[in-house]
Amino acid sequence: QSALTQPPSASASPGQSVTISCTGTSSDVGGYKYVSWYQVRPGKAPRLIIYQVTKRPSGVPDRFSGSKSGNTASLTVSGLQAEDEADYYCNAYAGSNNLVFGGGTKVTVL
Amino acid sequence: QLDLEESGPGLVKPSETLSLTCTVSGVSTNRLSYFWGWIRRPPGKGLEWIGSASSRDIIHYNPSLRRRVTLSLDTSKNQLTLRLTSVTAADTAVYFCAREGLEWEFDFWGQGHLVTVSS
Numbered sequence: 001q002s003a004l005t006q007p008p009s010a011s012a013s014p015g016q017s018v019t020i021s022c023t024g025t026s027s028d029v030g031g032y033k034y035v036s037w038y039q040v041r042p043g044k045a046p047r048l049i050i051y052q053v054t055k056r057p058s059g060v061p062d063r064f065s066g067s068k069s070g071n072t073a074s075l076t077v078s079g080l081q082a083e084d085e086a087d088y089y090c091n092a093y094a095g096s097n098n099l100v101f102g103g104g105t106k107v108t109v110l
Numbered sequence: 111q112l113d114l115e116e117s118g119p120g121l122v123k124p125s126e127t128l129s130l131t132c133t134v135s136g137v138s139t140n141r142l143s144y145f146w147g148w149i150r151r152p153p154g155k156g157l158e159w160i161g162s163a164s165s166r167d168i169i170h171y172n173p174s175l176r177r178r179v180t181l182s183l184d185t186s187k188n189q190l191t192l193r194l195t196s197v198t199a200a201d202t203a204v205y206f207c208a209r210e211g212l213e214w215e216f217d218f219w220g221q222g223h224l225v226t227v228s229s
Binding site for chain 2: 003006034036038040043044045046047048051052055057089091093097098099100101102103104
């Protein structure tokens with residue numbers, strides 16, 4: 001299985017929105033409803049921010065939203081804040097009890 | 111409060127076996143609903159799922175690592191262990207353990223443990 005494709009970087013000013021894409025195939029992103037997103041900051045435990053494409057765990061602000069179209073999933077962070085600066089990774093179920101991650105996107109708040 | 115903590119050596123020699131332990135506190139790993147997994151992040155690279163194990167003795171492995179990886183879950187100790195054989199510099203990474211929820215997501219993570227493969 002190949003890693004999902006994410007842009008290496010994205011940036012926006014505080015208060016603006018940033019959208020990160022995660023492109024796979026019909027065997028992973030496009031084939032199932034199990035796409036999740038993670039926020040990773042240096043020295044901190046990764047944090048689940050979206051699961052099952054669009055769902056937010058308790059405690060995650062509604063500024064974070066997820067969607068999917070075909071083989072591409074997306075994470076949008078609205079009203080960007082300084083604390084949102086981090087690496088973001090997508091993950092998808094790839095069938096046969098396999099999971100695959102994306103290469104990660106570094107989000108910079110300008 | 112669910113907490114996961116990875117432990118083990120920080121330096122492993124090439125061709126040797128990497129062994130890590132994840133100690134879970136705040137919830138029993140014996141709960142049938144969940145899997146417990148390992149994920150790693152090589153320096154400068156993305157996350158890679160290694161595998162996940164459940165208390166029902168069901169273990170899922172990343173096919174690309176299957177030949178070298180063994181996971182085990184000791185519910186009496188609330189510990190998940192990882193063994194990775196024949197390591198090379200490419201196995202240098204921060205290794206995370208995490209709980210795998212009901213929708214193939216990892217909802218709780220440890221802080222991670224850096225393992226360097228070097229002679």
